[in-house]
Amino acid sequence: MRHLHRPLTTAARPFTSAHTYRRWAYLIIGGALLTPYAMAGLVLATLITQGGTAQESPGPGGWVLGLLITLAALAATARVPAVAGAQHQLARALLRGPLNLLPDTPPAPGARTFVWLCLFTFTGMAVCLATMVGLTESALLAVAPLTGDPLAPAGPLTVLGPSPEPVPSPLGPLAGLALLLAVIAAVALTGHLMARLAPRLLGPSPASLLADAQARARTLAERNRLARELHDSLGHALSVITLQSATAARLIDTDPDFARQALTHIADQARTATADLDHALGILREDTTAPTAPPPDLTHLTHLAETASHTGTPLRLALDGDPRAVPALLSRETYRIAQQALTNALTHAPGRPLDLTLDIAPRHLHLTATNPLPPRRPLGRRRTGGRGITGMQERAHLLGGTLTAGPHPAADPTHWTLDLTLNWKDTDTP
Structure with missing residues (x-):
């Protein structure tokens, strides 16, 4: 049994570690930070492409223009001196990992801060969507036997249309648990990758480390x-x-x-x-x-x-x-x-x-x-x-x-x- 205990502990670590849920909160903050930038960029792009009115949904050109406006706003934000320090401290507090082993010196405002803001916000938005869809679908699958419905939703793909392979309601709780574990594992992996990248983009530069x-x-x-x-x-x-x-x-x-x-x-x-x-x-x-x-x-x-x-x-x-x-x-x-x-x-x-x-x-x-x-002193009286x-x-x-x-x-x-x-x-x- 002992030789099986260690692999099981390692496999369960992403689900039981406090780092996973701390980094989950960090990524959700990134998604929330992107929301006003994306909404403002999309509204401006719609107004520009539709001649000052927003009667219809933006077309492909509007989406591209909205993305460019969002990136421009993030680039302007990255130039603010306090932003680099705030991102540095937030990552040290929630991401932790290798960044906390480096000196507590935030990067200078510039390209590295901009790249990190883009990575932080867009990855955070993806995690926000996965969290909303994944938790909702896993909950619906878990309560399927209680609703009396013969069929239950089949996971996050239902947001794109009817599921091609519906799940029988008795198996809903197991499918919901599997979906929940998959979401947690994906968030744990994403947070781990972000923590590994943080020293390169939020840590001190090589010149600063040398100084x-x-x-x-x-x-x-x-x-x-x-x-x-x-x-x-x-x-x-x-x-x-x-x-x-x-x-x-x-x-x-x-x-x-x-x-x-x-x-x-x-x-x-x-x-x-x-x-x-x-x-x-x-x-x-x-x-x-x-x-x-x-x-x-x-x-x-x-x-x-x-x-x-x-x-x-x-x-x-x-x-x-x-x-x-x-x-x-x-x-x-x-x-x-x-x-x-x-x-x-x-x-x-x-x-x-x-x-x-x-x-x-x-x-x-x-x-x-x-x-x-x-004269030689006795052994008990030797000076140190x-x-x-x-x-x-x-x-x-x-x-x-x-x-x-x-x-x-x-x-x-x-x-x-x-x-x-x-x-x-x-x-x-x-």
């Missing part, structure tokens, strides 16, 4: 850049504040002068962190002007070393070359990498010296940060890895450089070494 993808990529890249900025700047400031506040609390009784200096540096770091946060938020807010204070770069490395000395972590800085010769973007990003290297040393190896070496050539720089590894190294590697990759970080067993397994290499061309501008 949206590029905009999302730019937004994601900007978010990642701001995340790195906040992680490196605020992470460094908070690490320094944590160490200096702990030192000030420990020495406030025995060495109040040093504790006072530590508190002063805490205030400086807090102001720096506030400025960095304001810089990042200024980029996020579209209604604010760009911050005037430039972010720190390699010319601030000396200040970074002085800040580290107040935390009890000696930073030995060896600088070879002129930091001002480095392009501005590379200078800022390299400073952030050096700052994050110091933050990692303060966090994972507090109090241990950090050697920071920067060699600057005309088209090349090499940054090395080395500090002793802390953060995002610092990942952020530094992302910065280096975006600049076309290379960055490695970790202990080097071949050289000195007792030290952690960060190595950054960046190159640029003479034509690069800051």
